[in-house]
Amino acid sequence: MIYRRKSKPSLWEEMDKLQKEMNRMFDSAFTNRLNDRPLNSHDFPAMNVWTKAESGQVITAEIPGMNVDDLDIKVVGETLTISGSRQVPVDDENVRYHRQERGYGSFTRTIQLPFPIDVDKVEANYEKGVLKIWLPRAESDKPRKITVKAI
Amino acid sequence: MNEQLSNPETQKQEIVEQDQAERTRESRMYVPRVDIYESEAAIHILADIPGADENSIDITLEKNVLTIDADVHAEKPQDYSLMYAEYGIGGFRRKFNISNEIDQERIVAEVKDGVLKLVLPKSEKVTQKISVKAAKE
Numbered sequence: 001m002i003y004r005r006k007s008k009p010s011l012w013e014e015m016d017k018l019q020k021e022m023n024r025m026f027d028s029a030f031t032n033r034l035n036d037r038p039l040n041s042h043d044f045p046a047m048n049v050w051t052k053a054e055s056g057q058v059i060t061a062e063i064p065g066m067n068v069d070d071l072d073i074k075v076v077g078e079t080l081t082i083s084g085s086r087q088v089p090v091d092d093e094n095v096r097y098h099r100q101e102r103g104y105g106s107f108t109r110t111i112q113l114p115f116p117i118d119v120d121k122v123e124a125n126y127e128k129g130v131l132k133i134w135l136p137r138a139e140s141d142k143p144r145k146i147t148v149k150a151i
Numbered sequence: 152m153n154e155q156l157s158n159p160e161t162q163k164q165e166i167v168e169q170d171q172a173e174r175t176r177e178s179r180m181y182v183p184r185v186d187i188y189e190s191e192a193a194i195h196i197l198a199d200i201p202g203a204d205e206n207s208i209d210i211t212l213e214k215n216v217l218t219i220d221a222d223v224h225a226e227k228p229q230d231y232s233l234m235y236a237e238y239g240i241g242g243f244r245r246k247f248n249i250s251n252e253i254d255q256e257r258i259v260a261e262v263k264d265g266v267l268k269l270v271l272p273k274s275e276k277v278t279q280k281i282s283v284k285a286a287k288e
C-alpha cells in the first residue's frame with residue numbers, strides 16, 4: 001500500500017532545508033560577533049522572505065518587545081541592514097531570576113537583495129512584535145516585455 | 152557544533168507531544184521563550200509570543216498549573232510567495248507549575264509588541280509553619 005500525505009515534504013525540500021541549516025551554521029561560526037552574552041548578532045532576527053517577481057520582496061522578522069525608536073532599517077544599494085537593541089532585563093537586587101531565556105542586547109543583520117530597489121518607496125511596519133518591510137523593485141530594473149513585430 | 156545549531160535565540164523550539172494526546176489541528180506550535188523572576192511581592196513572567204495579540208491569548212491557572220496559550224494568525228503578504236524561510240509560523244503554548252500561593256484575583260496580564268507580561272501576586276496569607284517540638288521521653 002502506498003500511503004501518501006498531501007503536505008509531506010519532498011526529499012528535495014528536506015535537502016534544501018539541511019543545506020540552509022548548514023549555511024547558517026558556517027556563517028555564524030566564522031563571523032560571530034557578540035556584544036554581551038545575549039543576542040547572536042549575526043543571525044538574529046530570523047527572517048522570512050516573500051517574493052513577487054514583478055513588484056519586489058517583503059521581508060518579515062520576529063523581533064518581539066522592541067521599541068520602534070530602537071529599530072534601524074537601512075537600505076544601501078542592494079543591501080538591507082536591520083539593527084537595533086532589545087532592552088536589558090531588570091537588574092534589581094530584590095529580584096531573583098528563575099529563568100532567563102529571552103535574548104537581549106544589540107543586533108545587526110545585513111542581507112543581500114536580489115535586485116535594486118526603489119529606496120523612496122520602502123515601507124516598514126512593526127506590529128505585534130513582527131517587523132514587515134516592503135521592498136519594491138526599482139522601476140528601471142523591472143523586466144520589460146518585448147513585443148515581437150511581424151514583418 | 153551543536154551549540155551553533157541550537158542557538159536559542161534564532162531557532163524557535165517546536166512543541167513535542169509528551170503524552171499520547173495529539174492536537175487535532177495540524178498547525179505548528181512552539182514553545183515561547185520566557186523570563187521568570189520573583190520579587191518580594193510577586194512572580195513576573197515575560198514571554199515572547201510574536202504575532203499574537205490580546206484577543207488570541209488564553210491564560211489559565213488551575214491547581215497551580217499556569218497555561219499560556221496563544222494563537223497566531225499571520226497574514227501572508229498577498230500575492231507574494233514564500234521564497235526563503237528561517238522561522239516557522241504557529242501558535243505558542245507553555246505550562247508552568249507555580250509553587251507559591253498566588254492571589255488569583257489580582258493576576259495582571261498585558262501584551263505589548265508580542266511580549267506577554269504576567270504578574271502573579273503572591274497571596275497575603277503566609278503559609279503556616281508548624282514547629283516541631285522535641286518530645287520528652
